[in-house]
Amino acid sequence: MSAGDSSFVSKEKDDVDLSAKETDLSEGEKKGGFGVSDKQLARMMEKDDVHILEKLGGPEGVAKSLKVDPQDGIPGDDADINSRKEIFGSNTYPEKASKGFLVFLWEAFQDVTLFVLMVCAFISLAVGIATEGIESGWYDGAGILVSITLVVMVTAITDYQQSLQFQSLNKEKQKIYINVTRGGRRQKVLIFDLVVGDIVHLSIGDQVPADGVVVESNSLTVDESQMTGESEPKKKGPDEPFLMSGCKIADGGGRMMIVAVGMNTEWGRLMSTLSSDDTEETPLQVRLNSVATMIGKLGLSVAVLVFFILIGKFLYKKNFDFSDWSGGDTLEVVNFFAIAVTIIVVSVPEGLPLAVTLTLAFAMHKMMEQKALVRHLSACETMGSSTTICSDKTGTLTMNEMTVVKAWVSGKVHDDPAGAVKELPKEALEILTEAMCYNTSGDVYVPEGESEPEVSGSPTEAAILKFALAIKTDFKGVRSSGKVLNTEPFSSAKKRMGVIVEKNGKARVHWKGASEIVLGLCDQVTDNQGKPVKLTKEKKDELLKVIEDMAKASLRTIAFGYREVSSPGGDSVPEDKLICQLIVGIKDPPRPGVKNSIKLCHKAGIVVRMVTGDNLTTAQAISKEIGILDQGGEIIEGPKFRELSEDQMRDLVPKLRVMARSSPTDKNLLVKHLRAHGEVVAATGDGTNDAPALHEADIGLAMGIAGTEVAKESADVVILDDNFSTIVNVAKWGRSVYANIQKFVQFQLTVNIVALMLNFISAAITGAAPLTAVQLLWVNLIMDTLGALALATEPPTDELMTQAPVGRHSSLITNIMWRNIFGMAAYQLVVLLVLQFEGRKLLGLGKSDHDTLVLQTVIFNSFVLCQVFNEFNARHTERINIFRNLIGNHVFLGVIAFTVLVQSLLVQVGGFVGQIASTTPLSLKFWAICVGLGFLSMPIAALLKCVPVPRKPMFARSKSARRRDGGSDYHALPGGEQNGGAGSV
Ligand SMILES: Nc1ncnc2c1ncn2[C@@H]1O[C@H](COP(=O)(O)OP(=O)(O)OP(=O)(O)O)[C@@H](O)[C@H]1O
Numbered sequence: 001m002s003a004g005d006s007s008f009v010s011k012e013k014d015d016v017d018l019s020a021k022e023t024d025l026s027e028g029e030k031k032g033g034f035g036v037s038d039k040q041l042a043r044m045m046e047k048d049d050v051h052i053l054e055k056l057g058g059p060e061g062v063a064k065s066l067k068v069d070p071q072d073g074i075p076g077d078d079a080d081i082n083s084r085k086e087i088f089g090s091n092t093y094p095e096k097a098s099k100g101f102l103v104f105l106w107e108a109f110q111d112v113t114l115f116v117l118m119v120c121a122f123i124s125l126a127v128g129i130a131t132e133g134i135e136s137g138w139y140d141g142a143g144i145l146v147s148i149t150l151v152v153m154v155t156a157i158t159d160y161q162q163s164l165q166f167q168s169l170n171k172e173k174q175k176i177y178i179n180v181t182r183g184g185r186r187q188k189v190l191i192f193d194l195v196v197g198d199i200v201h202l203s204i205g206d207q208v209p210a211d212g213v214v215v216e217s218n219s220l221t222v223d224e225s226q227m228t229g230e231s232e233p234k235k236k237g238p239d240e241p242f243l244m245s246g247c248k249i250a251d252g253g254g255r256m257m258i259v260a261v262g263m264n265t266e267w268g269r270l271m272s273t274l275s276s277d278d279t280e281e282t283p284l285q286v287r288l289n290s291v292a293t294m295i296g297k298l299g300l301s302v303a304v305l306v307f308f309i310l311i312g313k314f315l316y317k318k319n320f321d322f323s324d325w326s327g328g329d330t331l332e333v334v335n336f337f338a339i340a341v342t343i344i345v346v347s348v349p350e351g352l353p354l355a356v357t358l359t360l361a362f363a364m365h366k367m368m369e370q371k372a373l374v375r376h377l378s379a380c381e382t383m384g385s386s387t388t389i390c391s392d393k394t395g396t397l398t399m400n401e402m403t404v405v406k407a408w409v410s411g412k413v414h415d416d417p418a419g420a421v422k423e424l425p426k427e428a429l430e431i432l433t434e435a436m437c438y439n440t441s442g443d444v445y446v447p448e449g450e451s452e453p454e455v456s457g458s459p460t461e462a463a464i465l466k467f468a469l470a471i472k473t474d475f476k477g478v479r480s481s482g483k484v485l486n487t488e489p490f491s492s493a494k495k496r497m498g499v500i501v502e503k504n505g506k507a508r509v510h511w512k513g514a515s516e517i518v519l520g521l522c523d524q525v526t527d528n529q530g531k532p533v534k535l536t537k538e539k540k541d542e543l544l545k546v547i548e549d550m551a552k553a554s555l556r557t558i559a560f561g562y563r564e565v566s567s568p569g570g571d572s573v574p575e576d577k578l579i580c581q582l583i584v585g586i587k588d589p590p591r592p593g594v595k596n597s598i599k600l601c602h603k604a605g606i607v608v609r610m611v612t613g614d615n616l617t618t619a620q621a622i623s624k625e626i627g628i629l630d631q632g633g634e635i636i637e638g639p640k641f642r643e644l645s646e647d648q649m650r651d652l653v654p655k656l657r658v659m660a661r662s663s664p665t666d667k668n669l670l671v672k673h674l675r676a677h678g679e680v681v682a683a684t685g686d687g688t689n690d691a692p693a694l695h696e697a698d699i700g701l702a703m704g705i706a707g708t709e710v711a712k713e714s715a716d717v718v719i720l721d722d723n724f725s726t727i728v729n730v731a732k733w734g735r736s737v738y739a740n741i742q743k744f745v746q747f748q749l750t751v752n753i754v755a756l757m758l759n760f761i762s763a764a765i766t767g768a769a770p771l772t773a774v775q776l777l778w779v780n781l782i783m784d785t786l787g788a789l790a791l792a793t794e795p796p797t798d799e800l801m802t803q804a805p806v807g808r809h810s811s812l813i814t815n816i817m818w819r820n821i822f823g824m825a826a827y828q829l830v831v832l833l834v835l836q837f838e839g840r841k842l843l844g845l846g847k848s849d850h851d852t853l854v855l856q857t858v859i860f861n862s863f864v865l866c867q868v869f870n871e872f873n874a875r876h877t878e879r880i881n882i883f884r885n886l887i888g889n890h891v892f893l894g895v896i897a898f899t900v901l902v903q904s905l906l907v908q909v910g911g912f913v914g915q916i917a918s919t920t921p922l923s924l925k926f927w928a929i930c931v932g933l934g935f936l937s938m939p940i941a942a943l944l945k946c947v948p949v950p951r952k953p954m955f956a957r958s959k960s961a962r963r964r965d966g967g968s969d970y971h972a973l974p975g976g977e978q979n980g981g982a983g984s985v
């Protein structure tokens with residue numbers, strides 16, 4: 001921004017006497033040589049009081065007291081920074097205490113079913129000891145208690161670990177870099193490293209990083225709604241100089257001087273009183289919760305039924321005679337009740353939400369390593385179902401490393417732009433360097449000694465400034481030779497920027513921007529001597545051809561126009577009758593790997609659409625280079641797109657691949673229309689005015705390097721390296737989240753169905769439950785917590801990116817999964833029921849108590865081993881080879897090993913473990929039978945996978961039905977379901 005007039009820090013008023021306040025200064029402040037105390041500054045900010053600022057000598061007085069040069073900033077050496085931190089504090093807030101493990105333990109305890117079970121356990125304990133004596137009466141009750149403790153512990157531990165992981169991610173979210181000038185050099189500094197006195201550059205979309213005073217304002221407008229609730233943005237300048245941290249720059253730009261950091265700021269004080277609880281449920285979780293409730297209700301009905309059947313049979317056996325009611329009878333009834341409650345515990349699939357958080361957290365963690373910061377949990381799963389990506393070009397698909405490689409000047413196109421421009425006559429060259437040095441939002445820092453000058457600013461700006469340096473421009477020298485009267489900053493909507501410069505009494509206006517737009521403002525052009533001549537029709541066509549040719553070579557073109565102005569008054573920068581002097585072609589090569597990523601997307605059925613501010617020809621050339629147009633498709637310019645009728649839009653949008661010369665509102669419009677077509681849309685953005693599009697999209701992706709704070713806050717995912725390939729990676733992880741949940745649901749439902757049916761059928765027929773409460777609780781642990789752990793942390797395979805996206809409306813449980821579930825449940829049920837009713841005969845067991853116990857142990861053992869083998873089957877819903885990538889999956893193998901180990905202990909140890917688990921050690925033969933029955937589930941699952949099923953979901957609405965009630969009156973209006981994710985379950 002300009003260094004001249006709009007800055008109101010003048011050097012004349014340096015002689016403010018501050019000695020009157022010396023008494024307020026602490027030892028440190030005096031020692032550090034500062035003339036003002038942090039308390040005075042804090043009071044000034046708190047009262048929002050301009051008078052205090054005046055008393056301190058205005059911004060310039062405060063700058064002097066804080067030893068700040070308003071242009072060059074603080075000295076910025078280590079000693080200086082440290083002393084500032086020591087005296088005025090650092091820009092950090094104390095962390096809120098996080099929940100401890102005990103809290104999680106307590107929360108895990110608060111579960112109605114567990115509570116009821118606990119009551120059962122105590123009754124059972126009391127009655128058991130009363131009737132059977134202390135020696136053998138405690139087993140049943142204690143068994144249930146041990147199981148409950150185990151369930152609570154495991155739940156608490158996993159929850160606790162989750163919370164630790166999210167904490168570290170949250171910390172990452174807060175890493176924001178701020179533009180400051182220290183020692184005359186512009187640089188980026190982490191927000192936590194800001195110190196009092198720092199001169200911070202602000203532009204639209206930035207967040208005010210600490211409290212401060214405006215030292216330069218170019219229509220600086222601030223949105224203070226977060227602090228004051230005032231929704232109207234406020235202009236900041238000499239009359240309204242205070243900026244509060246946490247606010248956003250709504251418009252314009254400028255510089256501020258930090259006067260309070262961290263806990264001394266208004267924001268810091270506010271933060272310390274707030275406690276945040278950011279438990280959010282993702283759409284998938286919400287849907288799964290409703291499935292969970294459904295299954296839970298089913299379980300409840302089965303439980304009630306089983307309880308009454310058991311009681312009924314029991315009373316029938318006693319002939320409804322209560323006269324000889326014994327303690328043993330009470331124990332029996334309590335036992336029935338415990339079984340009923342256990343059935344409920346088993347059927348409540350509390351592992352579902354756990355599996356979702358586990359897999360999402362795992363994915364989030366891994367994605368962070370791969371340069372994608374997930375801000376909202378739901379983003380992963382939504383990204384997995386996305387059908388299209390609307391991507392920016394610059395920086396995402398291209399490297400964002402721009403260089404001027406061609407130039408049209410003095411009537412010709414040159415391949416050595418610097419050489420050609422250097423040849424210009426002196427006066428023409430002077431005008432050109434003036435244009436390049438003043439009409440820029442970038443900056444040049446020339447270090448002492450031999451080292452190369454450093455250029456800052458947007459890549460386009462940097463390319464032009466580097467070009468200016470290549471023609472030996474003395475940036476500082478040119479900049480100090482004149483005065484800026486007015487500026488018009490660059491905007492994506494207008495695609496140009498302008499400035500009025502006064503030098504030696506003469507004022508000139510300079511414009512630079514998208515070349516055909518700037519050319520449209522010109523009526524003259526310089527000839528080969530650098531002299532202005534009329535821009536005839538032929539000349540103009542010739543220039544348009546020049547632009548077209550550069551664009552065909554994938555170059556971004558920028559034109560420079562100027563003219564002299566006589567009366568530079570008023571608010572605007574005149575933009576007509578310009579003289580076109582220079583057109584540069586800027587090269588920005590595609591990112592390596594982008595072409596492959598786009599190919600991958602195409603294979604995965606994701607359509608990539610490019611939205612760019614560049615012109616049609618440049619956009620087309622680049623999109624061909626990277627393969628976006630490989631499958632054909634339309635290309636259109638933003639201004640034309642805006643004007644289309646609804647009908648035309650409907651026809652065009654599905655085919656549209658590239659939009660050129662777009663403004664952020666065009667992107668928003670495109671996203672809306674794509675969503676109206678039922679697409680799940682991912683959209684990228686970096687600018688503040690991309691925020692609406694990021695919100696509108698099912699998943700908004702903000703650029704971590706080029707993006708503004710506003711864009712990042714509106715986004716679901718921040719792509720830290722701005723790279724398109726990272727976006728594709730997010731999609732892959734998103735798919736794996738979805739796939740993992742599906743695997744778990746399949747596993748869980750199978751166990752659930754078998755357990756419920758088995759208990760129900762046997763109770764109805766024999767009046768006894770084949771699995772005891774303790775056994776059921778162990779099964780519950782296997783299928784919920786352990787199952788979630790084993791299946792939710794499977795990393796993505798490349799195979800995921802060869803299938804079509806799941807889209808918005810397909811159901812979570814596919815036909816393929818139903819086939820697997822029902823097939824496997826049928827096998828297991830048959831095995832277990834045959835054992836239950838024909839087991840004695842088949843296994844050659846007698847009627848003795850011991851033989852009954854052996855049979856029950858065999859049933860229990862077979863049941864658990866079936867689940868163990870089926871856990872392998874669940875690793876893939878379609879692929880027959882379920883062992884792929886098995887070795888690398890330590891969590892899965894660990895869970896299996898743990899399950900098998902505990903199960904063998906439960907069966908083999910005997911003694912009181914046997915008592916608790918109602919088991920007896922089995923012979924080798926019986927073990928072989930159990931393992932064999934379990935193992936058989938593997939070939940059976942493989943066979944099942946060969947049974948063809950219709951791909952279209954049985955339970956989801958058909959596409960035509962959807963179109964009938966939603967699609968016919970096509971609107972691209974807001975209000976559609978947000979984050980639609982993946983439709984009904
Ligand atoms: N700093 C600048 N000064 C003048 N003109 C510029 C500047 N930056 C870009 N332009 C012009 O504006 C056009 C694109 O601007 P815009 O900001 O809309 O796109 P972008 O965001 O940079 O690119 P993309 O949309 O591809 O990511 C460019 O083609 C260029 O001609």
Ligand SMILES: [Ca+2]
Nearest residue numbers: 345346348349
């Ligand atoms: Ca359960």
